[in-house]
Amino acid sequence: MCGIVGIVGREAVAQRLYDGLKRLEYRGYDSAGICTVQGGEFERRRAEGKLDNLARQLAAEALHGDVGIAHTRWATHGAPTVDNAHPHIAGPVALVHNGIIENFKPLRDELIADGRKFLSETDSEVVAHLVAREVENGKSPTEAVATVLPRLHGAFAIAFLFKDHPDQIIGARMGAPLTVGYGEGENYLGSDALALAPLTQKIAYLEEGDWAVVKRDSIQIYDRANKPVNREIVESGALATRIEKGNYRHFMQKEIFEQPIVVAQTLQSYVRPFEGKVALPDFDFDLSTVNRVTIVACGTSFYAGMVAKYWFEQFARVPVDIDVASEFRYRQPVLEPGGLALFISQSGETADTLAALRHAREEGQTIAVVVNVPTSSMAREADLLLPTHAGPEIGVASTKAFTCQLSVLAALAANLARAKGRLTEDEEREIVEHLREAPEAMNQALNHDEDIAGMAHLVAPARDVLYLGRGPDYPMALEGALKLKEISYIHAEGYAAGEMKHGPIALIDDLVPVIVLAPSGPLFEKTVSNMQEVRARGGKIILISDAKGLAEAGEGCVATIEMPEVHPLIAPLVYAVPVQLLAYHVAVAKGTDVDQPRNLAKSVTVE
Numbered sequence: 117m118c119g120i121v122g123i124v125g126r127e128a129v130a131q132r133l134y135d136g137l138k139r140l141e142y143r144g145y146d147s148a149g150i151c152t153v154q155g156g157e158f159e160r161r162r163a164e165g166k167l168d169n170l171a172r173q174l175a176a177e178a179l180h181g182d183v184g185i186a187h188t189r190w191a192t193h194g195a196p197t198v199d200n201a202h203p204h205i206a207g208p209v210a211l212v213h214n215g216i217i218e219n220f221k222p223l224r225d226e227l228i229a230d231g232r233k234f235l236s237e238t239d240s241e242v243v244a245h246l247v248a249r250e251v252e253n254g255k256s257p258t259e260a261v262a263t264v265l266p267r268l269h270g271a272f273a274i275a276f277l278f279k280d281h282p283d284q285i286i287g288a289r290m291g292a293p294l295t296v297g298y299g300e301g302e303n304y305l306g307s308d309a310l311a312l313a314p315l316t317q318k319i320a321y322l323e324e325g326d327w328a329v330v331k332r333d334s335i336q337i338y339d340r341a342n343k344p345v346n347r348e349i350v351e352s353g354a355l356a357t358r359i360e361k362g363n364y365r366h367f368m369q370k371e372i373f374e375q376p377i378v379v380a381q382t383l384q385s386y387v388r389p390f391e392g393k394v395a396l397p398d399f400d401f402d403l404s405t406v407n408r409v410t411i412v413a414c415g416t417s418f419y420a421g422m423v424a425k426y427w428f429e430q431f432a433r434v435p436v437d438i439d440v441a442s443e444f445r446y447r448q449p450v451l452e453p454g455g456l457a458l459f460i461s462q463s464g465e466t467a468d469t470l471a472a473l474r475h476a477r478e479e480g481q482t483i484a485v486v487v488n489v490p491t492s493s494m495a496r497e498a499d500l501l502l503p504t505h506a507g508p509e510i511g512v513a514s515t516k517a518f519t520c521q522l523s524v525l526a527a528l529a530a531n532l533a534r535a536k537g538r539l540t541e542d543e544e545r546e547i548v549e550h551l552r553e554a555p556e557a558m559n560q561a562l563n564h565d566e567d568i569a570g571m572a573h574l575v576a577p578a579r580d581v582l583y584l585g586r587g588p589d590y591p592m593a594l595e596g597a598l599k600l601k602e603i604s605y606i607h608a609e610g611y612a613a614g615e616m617k618h619g620p621i622a623l624i625d626d627l628v629p630v631i632v633l634a635p636s637g638p639l640f641e642k643t644v645s646n647m648q649e650v651r652a653r654g655g656k657i658i659l660i661s662d663a664k665g666l667a668e669a670g671e672g673c674v675a676t677i678e679m680p681e682v683h684p685l686i687a688p689l690v691y692a693v694p695v696q697l698l699a700y701h702v703a704v705a706k707g708t709d710v711d712q713p714r715n716l717a718k719s720v721t722v723e
């Protein structure tokens with residue numbers, strides 16, 4: 117959330133800063149702004165809403181200057197207005213900030229008592245004033261920043277610009293990501309490698325507490341004790357070309373359709389098909405000693421983790437705890453030796469999940485991460501890095517990253533089972549075979565796109581929608597409901613099918629569509645009984661099952677979606693497709709902003 121770019125350049129920077137923001141827009145689109153220094157003065161443009169509004173401003177009133185900072189905002193403190201948009205200016209200092217300054221209130225009170233005037237409601241502005249006060253009192257930019265940083269509680273990635281020192285930007289990081297980039301006669305700073313990709317591939321990731329003085333011909337990094345340090349300069353490998361939608365109407369639609377390919381790509385790293393073996397990237401601990409797995413994640417990644425709990429327990433017979441990351445640290449979980457703590461995050465930067473990871477590390481757990489960005493903070497802090505190869509996911513509602521997470525987690529479950537001696541060679545070979553069938557089965561699921569589009573009118577007018585499933589299809593019901601909420605703004609809930617009669621069934625009437633996920637198999641009869649209980653009360657059912665299941669239970673449903681008949685292990689990967697497509701088509705029917713739904717952003721870097 118909130119994206120930052122900074123350039124200490126040799127020529128005008130406004131357009132390049134804007135292009136950098138465009139690459140970070142998935143992080144927030146409440147407002148955006150750019151500030152440069154020109155002729156000893158700050159020049160700033162800010163606009164409410166999406167980046168196009170800022171582009172219009174820049175076109176109407178060009179922004180000069182060859183040093184500048186830029187920001188795209190996901191508001192935490194203060195409404196998404198122009199006044200609250202970054203960059204914030206206090207006297208000789210301008211800044212952009214990603215994160216939350218948790219002690220902003222006492223700092224603000226102190227600064228107001230000192231006669232300083234605030235122009236926004238943001239927590240970020242206090243930092244600008246704190247540094248400005250030090251500079252006005254005669255400190256150099258470096259001294260001022262070094263004095264102020266220890267006073268800030270919470271999470272931040274900040275870039276500071278100084279009116280009277282137009283040859284530098286100072287960046288600082290604690291809890292939110294920040295990268296410095298090395299160019300030819302100019303240098304950069306950005307929230308991630310993607311933002312800097314067209315400018316440079318040579319980057320260094322700042323570590324927790326680091327801050328950096330970025331000048332045209334040098335970057336000096338300091339650690340939290342203000343000691344000069346070197347951080348490794350690496351090739352970012354991030355794509356410099358802008359990712360396009362191609363023939364698709366939305367990124368989300370494109371990403372849904374990419375799934376068979378990216379799942380196949382991901383699985384390539386986790387199975388050796390000819391040998392009939394599952395595999396993992398290199399790691400340096402004994403998987404067979406793992407006696408408990410603690411899974412921690414947020415949102416869609418959490419639901420991938422819920423599915424994995426079924427797999428780890430069923431195949432490896434290892435007990436699994438699972439928590440949403442924002443709860444994990446604060447409930448004082450009991451973490452015993454021999455535990456593997458597993459963190460799942462598309463961006464690898466999710467603030468709650470990252471904090472949970474560090475907590476688990478302190479408690480002596482071995483750390484595994486499933487992330488889509490292999491250079492992310494989580495990736496860098498893991499003992500076992502399990503990358504998904506979904507490629508950049510632009511749609512804010514996660515789709516392909518989710519099914520790639522499921523693929524990796526299924527392979528991890530099998531690896532764990534093998535390490536624990538719970539899997540015969542034949543069983544392992546069979547698992548590999550089933551995993552290899554997943555991309556083709558997902559293709560078959562995608563063939564129902566048109567039918568599903570034709571059902572959107574059944575759901576679009578609803579105020580509430582329920583999703584039901586059992587076993588691993590229960591988290592899939594939760595995920596289906598989340599997708600619908602995220603992009604169509606319809607209230608939706610997922611329930612374990614058997615739980616309906618313990619309360620939610622009271623909601624049922626003929627205005628509430630009920631989506632039932634029920635692949636034929638051991639749990640089918642039970643789910644169908646729960647479905648009949650709903651139907652008996654007038655519920656309108658859309659049943660998602662295979663030919664066998666639909667033949668048995670499809671009668672009387674308002675609609676059915678036929679999935680290929682698949683092994684229960686890969687059913688979640690396949691059943692993800694129709695729930696994603698249904699949410700997508702309902703959102704299109706309602707005319708919402710599918711790729712940038714209201715109030716949401718990707719890469720959730722605030723707690």
Ligand code: HGA
Nearest residue numbers: 117118191192193214215
């Ligand atoms: N707290 C700041 C920055 C918000 C942010 O980083 N969101 O992800 C604000 O509200 O402007």
